Ligand code: RIB
């Protein structure tokens with residue numbers, strides 16, 4: 001029996017982050033969550049660190065270590081997404097404040113200390129929000145970069161182009177300098193861009209399957225999704241919303257559900273017009289070295305079957 005994979009989830013909850021965290025905490029045979037590091041993104045840090053703890057308690061895992069990280073991007077003003085996630089970041093159901101404690105110490109220090117303590121190439125980083133915490137850790141402790149096993153992140157877009165500007169996906173747009181550091185770090189990266197997450201759309205049947213689980217977690221996932229999906233449905237005229245962040249965790253459990261190409265991806269950090277764009281050389285028209293597995297497709301039925309089965313365990 002393979003050992004569970006050690007991961008750190010870096011996150012800006014966000015309803016879709018919440019589903020990703022529940023999936024990870026419901027899968028202890030495959031995933032060992034060493035800690036959860038909150039970052040400013042969908043909503044300010046004070047809310048993302050609180051939401052991360054609410055989600056851990058909902059999963060029945062109040063012993064999970066949650067740290068607060070950077071409260072703004074490395075160089076720019078914070079841009080948030082209350083228009084998508086609501087004022088609390090977890091709008092939809094009413095949620096009680098968490099009782100589990102926030103860990104002392106900064107998330108960046110936790111990332112550095114963990115990577116220095118654990119065996120080299122034994123820890124995977126799973127960023128689900130802006131890459132500020134990850135890039136700050138790499139800048140502050142360059143020795144940890146070569147110790148990272150893999151980064152599996154949600155961010156970017158190529159064929160799907162932007163969701164916050166015409167050319168940029170939100171996580172990359174909020175902190176393009178951080179993304180540039182991560183994509184140039186040399187760490188093996190798997191990217192879950194909008195190209196794949198927009199193929200993992202909720203549908204009424206899929207949302208009702210969560211509700212029909214009959215447990216608190218299933219009800220919450222259904223109510224979060226009911227709220228979260230209205231933005232994408234209005235914008236794209238789709239009949240559901242993309243559950244972006246759970247694609248990262250699902251990849252760790254069932255990589256066979258996904259397919260992509262190992263290509264060069266670089267980040268626009270200079271142009272105001274295309275700031276935060278992931279310039280993905282999908283067609284290999286440059287000689288730039290491949291630095292990322294850029295995922296383009298998913299078995300959506302398999303993805304939702306996995307998600308529903310695991311949420312049902314909580
Ligand atoms: O663009 C989608 C991404 O931005 C998701 O991770 C969502 O939670 C927000 O962080």
Ligand code: CA
Nearest residue numbers: 014017128129
């Ligand atoms: Ca997120």
